[in-house]
Amino acid sequence: MxxxxxxxxxxxxxxxxxxxCALPGCYLVLRRMSLMGDAISHAVLPGLAIAFLVTASRASWPMFIGAAAVGMLTALLSGWVERFGKVEAQAALGVVFTALFALGLILIRMAADHVDLDADCVLYGEIELAPLRTAAIAGANIPTAALVTGGMLLVNVLVLGLLYKExxxxxxxxxxxTTLGINASAMHYLLMGLVAATVVSAFESVGSILVIAMLIVPGAIGHLLSDRLSVMIGIAAIVAVLSSVLGHVGAITLPPLIGFEDTRTAGMMVVAAGGLFVLAxxxxxxxxxxxxxxxxxxxxxxxAQEDMLAMLYRLEEQGQQPAVVRADQLGATxxxxxxxxxxxxxxxxxxxxxxxxxxxxxxxxxxRSFARDLVRTHRLWETYLDRYTGTPSDHLHVAAExxxxxTSATLQRALAERTGSPPTDPQGKHIPAPRDDTGPRA
Known part of the structure; x- marks a missing residue:
């Protein structure tokens, strides 16, 4: 290689x-709005096409403004459809983004005769060619795609860092x-704006379709591995970088091994992210x-261990000394x-x-000491359920089991106090005295 x-x-x-993509994607996952990333990434196509039709060029700023505006429009329209159409949120998103995506494809075909527009590039990206387009920065030639995506990453870090608590x-x-004085609606639409802007910035490298995976999969993996937001974001960032590295290495090395000449790096990055998700x-x-x-x-x-110990103790109560269970009876019992x-x-x-x-x-x-304590707990529960819950007598054993x-030692003492430490349970069976050792069960 x-x-x-x-x-x-x-x-x-x-x-x-x-x-x-991963930073705002974590919040989409938490809000159960993963489809919003999919919707915006597809629905920005009309904004791109309109920018091309108006300016007759592929200049970055008109394209960015048009796509971001339609991305925000997607969030607004889906909210309106949900509120006034009385439909479920995901259904409203489905209605809005499919309609806008279809409109975008039509406009792209209309614009293709007038501007240099490759629909496949918009949908799938051309990350392999991105290093060829450079800009001179401090005497060094830096790919413009790195400047655009790096700038968007910096914006996301600043905005989400400054408004982390909100x-x-x-x-x-x-x-x-809202009760704490935070404008939840403003936070929602700010997040939607970041998602729309991030999607547009990533078009050049991963395209409209493949950006969906980068927007959702790292956050989903972080959510699988941690319930803390800060840790989740850190994991998502690590997954994002690993997906990029593993994806490109895989795009270089794997196709010849399975009989293909080559494959797209962006697609292999998504495959790598999917593999990491499966592992998580x-x-x-x-x-x-x-x-x-x-x-x-x-x-x-x-x-099962506790049930066996309790069973042996009950056999001893019935007079079997010492109580013994054969190995062949263990599984059947x-x-x-x-x-x-x-x-x-x-x-x-x-x-x-x-x-x-x-x-x-x-x-x-x-x-024997442990089993006596377990049987005591069981019979105290039977007593409590019989006195205070009205549980039928033929259901007491199953519920108490x-x-x-x-049941911890503290809860057992509370049961004994609540029931008055009776000598027998509702069936007349002796309730053992508490053991001196009240340490945790193993």
Missing amino acids: GWTHFDTWIVIIGALAALA MKISAFDPQLA MLFGPRYGLLSRAITQLGLGLRI LDLGPMRRRLLRHRLHRSGRVTRTAEGYALTDAG QLEHA
């Missing part, structure tokens, strides 16, 4: 465009923002699919599969609450 200064500039331009409160709770969706520490599966497995094993049975036996051995005998599994002293696994 031969790397030149053109490749470096392509990565820098892509990273600047992605960063500029934007944050307005994104999470517009009503609260699978391995995110809180919302990742695999992480949640592991957490649910651990929770299920903890509940607790409705566990082979893998979960093995994991459960490992956890029980490690906890020191059961011991393996020739006949099966029996409680240790530590396990669910609650006992989420």
Whole structure:
């Protein structure tokens, strides 16, 4: 792979465009307005076409002003359609942006005979050619695309940094923002203006369609990995840069490996962002699919472990000394599969609450103390539910069994005080005395 200064500039331009898109994109994700980025990126086409028809040139400022104006118009029209048309917000956006996008395509075809306008360039971008168009700055030739996207990034950083608190409160709770004296509507339309301006600035590098991914995917990944806005924005910025680097490297190296001559760098940047999103969706520490599966497995094993300890204790209450459960009975009693049975036996051995005998599994002293405390919690819940909630007697056991696994020592003491520490539960079963060790459960 031969790397030149053109490749470096392509990565820098892509990273600047992605960063500029990611910052307002985080707020779109928080506001559940991801479709707004899609809508504005498509709906600005009429503004571009009108600017071309009026000026008969591709000068940056007329194009920027026309597209930004139509982008703001998209936000206003969608709000009006939602308010006066009594339709859902996403439906209003769909109506407005598809109509404006269709109008833009018609105007582009009309303008194509009079100005040098390539519809594919508007839609898909030409980041590979962006380093060829330069401007002399302090004796150095800087690509104009880097200046435009870098300038837009600076504007976004300044505006969103200065209004960080106002934007944050307005994104999470517009009503609260209004009561605090923050004009939530002004914050909304300011954000829409930034989105429109950012979309236009990114046309040259990633185009109208591919900018949507840069606007939403980094923020979506940040939201998957963190619930704090500041951390979310930081993650989105890192993802934006990584997408640019990985995308261009992939565009250079991957096509020959799969039998293609080449591919577009902007498209590979989106593929890279999509790959990063899949990784976050699978391995995110809180919302990742695999992480949640592991957490649910651990929770299920903890509940099964506690159920087994309580079962052994109840057998001892019935006079079986010592109470023993055979290994082949373990899965059938607790409705566990082979893998979960093995994991459960490992956890029980490690906890020191059961011991393996020739006949099966029996409680240790530590396990008996823990199980007695669990059974006490269960029967206190049955008493409380029977007295204060009117739960039918045949439903008490199931409800108490669910609650006992989420009851802390403090809550158990509160239950005992509320119910008057009765000696027996509604079925007449003895409620064990509280154990001296009230430490956390393992």
